[in-house]
Amino acid sequence: MQKFDFLPRFRSGIEMTITIVPVGQVDEDAIVEIAERLRKRFDRIIVLDERPVPTAAFNPIRKQYNSLLVLHSLKDIPGDIVIAVTSLDLYAESLNFVFGRAEVGGKYCIISTARLGHHDRKIYYDRAEKEAIHEIGHVIGLGHCPNDRCVMHFSNSIFDTDIKSTWFCERCLDLLHHRR
Numbered sequence: 001m002q003k004f005d006f007l008p009r010f011r012s013g014i015e016m017t018i019t020i021v022p023v024g025q026v027d028e029d030a031i032v033e034i035a036e037r038l039r040k041r042f043d044r045i046i047v048l049d050e051r052p053v054p055t056a057a058f059n060p061i062r063k064q065y066n067s068l069l070v071l072h073s074l075k076d077i078p079g080d081i082v083i084a085v086t087s088l089d090l091y092a093e094s095l096n097f098v099f100g101r102a103e104v105g106g107k108y109c110i111i112s113t114a115r116l117g118h119h120d121r122k123i124y125y126d127r128a129e130k131e132a133i134h135e136i137g138h139v140i141g142l143g144h145c146p147n148d149r150c151v152m153h154f155s156n157s158i159f160d161t162d163i164k165s166t167w168f169c170e171r172c173l174d175l176l177h178h179r180r
Contacts, residue, residue, distance in 0.1 A: 017044045018136065019079030023070060023086040023110070024053040030113060030128060031085060037129040041167070042136075046079065053088060064091040067101040067110060074108050081139050083132060084110040099131045099155055102138035109135035115158060127161050137168065145172055 018038060022031055031047060039045050057069035067090040074082050090112040092098045099116065102109035116127040133151050145152035148160070150169035155161040168176065 016042070016080040017046055018042050018081045018083060019046045019048060019077060021048040021074065021077055021082060021084050022050040023073075023084045024050070024088055026050065026085055026087050026113070030125070033125045034085060034128050034132055037125065037166075038132060041133065048077070051084070053086075057088075059091070062091060064089045064097065066090075067092050067098050067112075071101060071103065071108050071110055074110075077108075080107065081136060082108050083135060084108075085113065085128075085132075086110060087113050089114040099161065100135040102135040104138045104143070105141050106139060109139050111135055116161070123162070126166070127158070129166050130161055130164050131155070133166060133168075134164075137172070140176070142168070142172055142175060145169060147171065 020031065020035055035045050035047050054069055054073040057065045059066055065088040070084065070086065070088070070090065074084055090098050090101065090110070092101060097115060098112070100109060100111035111128065111131040113128055116124055116131065118124045118127070130151055137152050142152050144154040147153060147169045148163055149165050150172055151164050151167055152172050153160065153164055155164070
């Protein structure tokens with residue numbers, strides 16, 4: 001299994017921390033499972049206590065939460081990469097919904113479990129892991145990948161998420177290696 005130590009901003013002797021922060025009420029089992037899965041890929045994972053939902057993020061017309069406004073509410077959280085996990089239904093300006101959102105090349109990202117649900121918990125957790133790694137990929141500088149099996153492929157539907165693997169394809173790994 002490949003580790004995170006070759007990725008950008010991660011140089012020998014420098015430890016990178018990924019901080020997971022629940023936003024609003026989130027299934028505690030899901031937070032634990034996401035953290036455990038990320039620990040298999042990344043060196044250091046910290047889970048913080050739940051943060052409140054920013055009230056300004058709610059759009060009453062859409063009955064959804066603006067993903068960018070939720071992201072902005074995380075700016076005071078320390079860590080090399082901060083990933084919020086929420087059960088809120090998120091949207092972005094020109095999209096009906098998003099599974100997640102990230103600051104490309106920044107440090108903050110968010111995933112939503114609102115549309116990842118499945119009666120089989122393994123499938124649900126697989127989906128959450130894929131979306132978390134996808135958003136972390138954006139934070140470390142990757143764009144969307146044309147390979148529908150790559151974790152960096154854009155998910156237009158839950159079916160796209162189900163097809164993806166949980167890790168980067170060779171092309172994306174090469175891009176990461178060349179950014180060092």
